[in-house]
Amino acid sequence: MYTIVVLGSRGVGKSALITQYAENRFEEEYNPTIEDNFRKTDEIDGKSCLLDILDTGSQEEYKSLREGGLSRGQGFVLVFSLTQESSLTELVETRDRVLQARPGGEVPMVLVGNKCDLVSEREVSKGRGEGLSAKFNCSYLETSAMLGTDVHEVFRGLVRQIMKMTPGSHDYDPKRESRDQARGSRMCVLL
Ligand code: GDP
Ligand code: MG
Numbered sequence: 001m002y003t004i005v006v007l008g009s010r011g012v013g014k015s016a017l018i019t020q021y022a023e024n025r026f027e028e029e030y031n032p033t034i035e036d037n038f039r040k041t042d043e044i045d046g047k048s049c050l051l052d053i054l055d056t057g058s059q060e061e062y063k064s065l066r067e068g069g070l071s072r073g074q075g076f077v078l079v080f081s082l083t084q085e086s087s088l089t090e091l092v093e094t095r096d097r098v099l100q101a102r103p104g105g106e107v108p109m110v111l112v113g114n115k116c117d118l119v120s121e122r123e124v125s126k127g128r129g130e131g132l133s134a135k136f137n138c139s140y141l142e143t144s145a146m147l148g149t150d151v152h153e154v155f156r157g158l159v160r161q162i163m164k165m166t167p168g169s170h171d172y173d174p175k176r177e178s179r180d181q182a183r184g185s186r187m188c189v190l191l
Helices: 014-023 059-072 085-101 126-136 151-165 174-183 185-190
Strands: 002-008 035-044 047-056 075-081 109-114 139-142
Touching: 002 014, 002 059, 002 085, 002 151, 014 035, 014 047, 014 075, 014 109, 014 151, 035 151, 047 151, 059 085, 075 085, 075 151, 085 109, 085 126, 109 126, 109 151, 126 139, 139 151
Parallel strands: 002 047, 002 075, 075 109, 109 139
Antiparallel strands: 035 047
16 A cells, blocks of 8 residues: 655645545535545556545644654655645745655655646746756646646656655565565565
């Protein structure tokens, strides 16, 4: 199972992205979330993967997440709205919190600019989003939870990152097992 945490300011479309991915529908009404869990099975690179997705509420409520969700998460989706510049800048602090909760090592992460369908309301350029993702050292996607644009790619890309970082821990691969043995990696683990 892959545990994914979705973070970002209120109203940027976190719940809408998850609903579109997990249930293929768009929720037009705005229901402020406190915390919610979604399970979805997806086929990624020919493998059946179970995703456990944690939807979060507003920044203030993260505090309760810090010990629980943030440290349990294997991958993080950082969402802002392309129509709201402040939601982008707020992610700087959000990312810091993630890194504090997950010290040491790389943390699989993707930066998402949502609501790309609202072309005339756009406040954040693609270059700006790309620039921040370069600083964050993660990938960047522009999505529309309403139209479904690139929504699957967000979650699939993140699962691929997690797979790369922790190869072999999610399923049993006899070929990899024998390769590792040949390299003596078993010994390293024991030492
Ligand atoms: P959250 O607080 O981050 O979970 O935000 P929601 O998912 O509840 O979305 C907030 C509002 O933005 C809702 O009214 C959604 O219908 C709307 N919304 C979310 N994603 C999109 C999108 O991609 N395009 C448009 N046009 N509206 C969106
Ligand atoms: Mg929500």
